[in-house]
Amino acid sequence: MGRSRPFWRLTPAERRVWEAFPTGAWVDLRTGDSELDDPVHGGMWGRERTVRAEVLTALLLGARPGEGGRVAGLRLAGARITGVLNLSDATLTAKLHLLNCRVTDSIALMDATAKGIRLRGCDIHRIRAARCTVDGLFELDSCTVHAGVRLDNARITGQFRLANSHLYAPENDASSSESFKADLRRMYSETERAERGWDQHHWSLWAGGLTVEGGAFCRDLRTEGGLRLIGARFNSGLYLQRAVIRGTGNHAVYADHLEATSVEFSQGFTADGTVRLRGARVTGVLSFHDAVLSAPGRCLHLSHMQVDELILRPARIEGEVNLGYSRIGVLLDQPGAYPGHVRLNGFAFESLRGGTRLRDRMDWVSRDPDGYRPQPYEQLASWYRRIGHDQDARRVLLAKQRARRATLGLPSKVAGYLLDVAVGYGYRPxxxxxxxxxxxxxxxxxxxxxxxxxxxxxxxxxxxxxxxxxxxxxxxxxxxxxxxxxxxxxxxxxxxxxxxxxxxxxxxxxxxxxxxxxxxxx
Known part of the structure; x- marks a missing residue:
C-alpha cells in the first residue's frame, strides 16, 4: 500500500501529515483562536499539535512517494516542530510550506537543492542554508528567527522574500553561540575574524555571496543584528523600504562588492550602525530617500562604487559620509545630507541634481576630515563648466587655491595672499x-x-x-x-x-x- 513508516509510532498530528504528503494537501492544526495560534505561544501547544522534525525530514527525503497525478508536498499549519529539520545535502523534489508553525530548533538546508521553500508567520530558532540552491521561491514572510539566518553562497532562482520578519543575531541566543563561533574558527583565520569583527557574531543575516535572480523583497524587516551581504548579487533588485536594522556591532549593513540592478534603502529605512557598500555595483538606482541613518564615526561608507543614480536625501543622518573614489552617473542629494564630515577625494559624477547652490557645494567639497583635497574642487568646477556656468567654475577653483594656501609655509602663504588680492589667483583678472x-x-x-x-x-x-x-x-x-x-x-x-x-x-x-x-x- 506504500504506507510503511520508518517509525514505531506516530502521534495523531504526525499521522495526518504522513497521510496528506502524497497529495500535497494542507494539514491545519490551528484552533481558530488567533492569540492561541500565535507561534510565540507555541511552547504551550500540546501533543495534539506537536510534530517531530525527523518525520518531516523522512517525508521530504522520499519516505512516501506522491500519488499518481498529484504533486507531493509538505504543507503544514499551526504545528510545533521539535528537533532539527535536517535537510542538508538533500535534493528535495517536494515543496516545503510551513504556516504559523513553531520550529524549536534549526532548519538545516546546507548544500541542499530544493524546488521551493515557503515559511510564513513562523517562529524559528535558526536557519542554516549555506550553499543551498532554491529553484523557485524562498519565502520567510512575517517570521521570527531567533539565532540568525545563514545564506552564504546560496542561489535562489526565483524571488527571495523576507518582508515583515524579525531576525536576531546568534549572539542573542546562548545555545547557538558556541557552534557559531566554532564555524567561524574553522572557516576563517584569527586575523581575518579580528579585522571583520566576525568573532563578535553580530549578523542576523549572514549572506555573503548570495545570488538572487528574482527580486529580494525585505520591506518592513526588523533585525537585532546586522546584514552581511558581501559579494551578494541581486539581479532583479534589493528592496528594504521601511526596514529597521539595528546593528549590535559596528555595522548595520556590510555589503562590500554587492551587485544589483537597484537597491532601496528608502521610505523610512532605519539603520543603527554603519551602512557599508564599498565597491558595490548598481546598474540602476541606489536610494536613501527618507532614510534614517546613524552611527558613531562613519555612517555611510559608499567608496569605490559604480552607480547609475544615487539618491542621497535621507530624513536624518548622523555621522560621516564617505564617497571617495566612487563613480556616479547622477547624484540627487541635498545640503542637509551631509551634517558632518564628507570624504570626496576621487569622487566623480556626471550630473548633480537637488542642492546645486554654489555656496552649499563649496561647503560640501571642503569638509574632508583629512583637510584640503584638490580633486573634489576640480570635479565640481568641471561640472559647472559642462553646464555653462563658467563664473561658478572660476569661483570653485579660486576656493581651491585659498584652501590650498592654508596648507603652505609662511613665504608661500604671503605670495598666495598677494596673488589672491591682485588677481584672485588668475580667476579674477x-x-x-x-x-x-x-x-x-x-x-x-x-x-x-x-x-x-x-x-x-x-x-x-x-x-x-x-x-x-x-x-x-x-x-x-x-x-x-x-x-x-x-x-x-x-x-x-x-x-x-x-x-x-x-x-x-x-x-x-x-x-x-x-x-x-x-x-x-x-
Whole structure:
C-alpha cells in the first residue's frame, strides 16, 4: 500500500501529515483562536499539535512517494516542530510550506537543492542554508528567527522574500553561540575574524555571496543584528523600504562588492550602525530617500562604487559620509545630507541634481576630515563648466587655491595672499584693473599736490600728474616722463611704490590671461 513508516509510532498530528504528503494537501492544526495560534505561544501547544522534525525530514527525503497525478508536498499549519529539520545535502523534489508553525530548533538546508521553500508567520530558532540552491521561491514572510539566518553562497532562482520578519543575531541566543563561533574558527583565520569583527557574531543575516535572480523583497524587516551581504548579487533588485536594522556591532549593513540592478534603502529605512557598500555595483538606482541613518564615526561608507543614480536625501543622518573614489552617473542629494564630515577625494559624477547652490557645494567639497583635497574642487568646477556656468567654475577653483594656501609655509602663504588680492589667483583678472585705477587716482592726486622737479632745465616743460603716474605704473616707460621729472621728498616712496606695483600687476595680468602662473595642484 506504500504506507510503511520508518517509525514505531506516530502521534495523531504526525499521522495526518504522513497521510496528506502524497497529495500535497494542507494539514491545519490551528484552533481558530488567533492569540492561541500565535507561534510565540507555541511552547504551550500540546501533543495534539506537536510534530517531530525527523518525520518531516523522512517525508521530504522520499519516505512516501506522491500519488499518481498529484504533486507531493509538505504543507503544514499551526504545528510545533521539535528537533532539527535536517535537510542538508538533500535534493528535495517536494515543496516545503510551513504556516504559523513553531520550529524549536534549526532548519538545516546546507548544500541542499530544493524546488521551493515557503515559511510564513513562523517562529524559528535558526536557519542554516549555506550553499543551498532554491529553484523557485524562498519565502520567510512575517517570521521570527531567533539565532540568525545563514545564506552564504546560496542561489535562489526565483524571488527571495523576507518582508515583515524579525531576525536576531546568534549572539542573542546562548545555545547557538558556541557552534557559531566554532564555524567561524574553522572557516576563517584569527586575523581575518579580528579585522571583520566576525568573532563578535553580530549578523542576523549572514549572506555573503548570495545570488538572487528574482527580486529580494525585505520591506518592513526588523533585525537585532546586522546584514552581511558581501559579494551578494541581486539581479532583479534589493528592496528594504521601511526596514529597521539595528546593528549590535559596528555595522548595520556590510555589503562590500554587492551587485544589483537597484537597491532601496528608502521610505523610512532605519539603520543603527554603519551602512557599508564599498565597491558595490548598481546598474540602476541606489536610494536613501527618507532614510534614517546613524552611527558613531562613519555612517555611510559608499567608496569605490559604480552607480547609475544615487539618491542621497535621507530624513536624518548622523555621522560621516564617505564617497571617495566612487563613480556616479547622477547624484540627487541635498545640503542637509551631509551634517558632518564628507570624504570626496576621487569622487566623480556626471550630473548633480537637488542642492546645486554654489555656496552649499563649496561647503560640501571642503569638509574632508583629512583637510584640503584638490580633486573634489576640480570635479565640481568641471561640472559647472559642462553646464555653462563658467563664473561658478572660476569661483570653485579660486576656493581651491585659498584652501590650498592654508596648507603652505609662511613665504608661500604671503605670495598666495598677494596673488589672491591682485588677481584672485588668475580667476579674477578684473581685480588688476581695479588696482590700476585706484593707484592711478592716488598717484595723480599726490603728484598734483606735490609735483616733482624737472631734471633738465634747458627747456621749459609743463607737468601733468596723470600721464606721469601712468608712466610710473607701466613697467616700460611709454611717455618718457620718468627721466624728465624727479619726485621730491617723501613722494619718492610713492613713485617707487607705483613702479613696483606696476610690475606686480603686469605679471598678475599676464598670469590671469594665459593661466601660466597657477600654483600646481597638491
Amino acid at each position: 578684473w581685480l588688476a584693473g581695479a588696482w590700476v585705477a585706484l593707484l592711478l587716482a592716488a598717484g595723480t592726486a599726490v603728484f598734483t599736490a606735490y609735483p616733482p622737479s624737472q631734471v633738465g632745465l634747458d627747456e621749459r616743460r609743463i607737468f601733468h600728474a596723470f600721464p606721469y603716474t601712468l608712466d610710473l605704473l607701466v613697467p616700460v616707460s611709454v611717455f618718457e616722463l620718468r627721466g624728465a621729472w624727479e619726485p621730491v621728498g617723501w613722494t619718492q616712496w610713492v613713485a617707487n611704490l607705483l613702479i613696483t606695483s606696476g610690475w606686480i600687476l603686469a605679471t598678475a595680468l599676464i598670469a590671469g590671461a594665459t593661466r601660466v602662473l597657477r600654483p600646481p595642484a597638491s
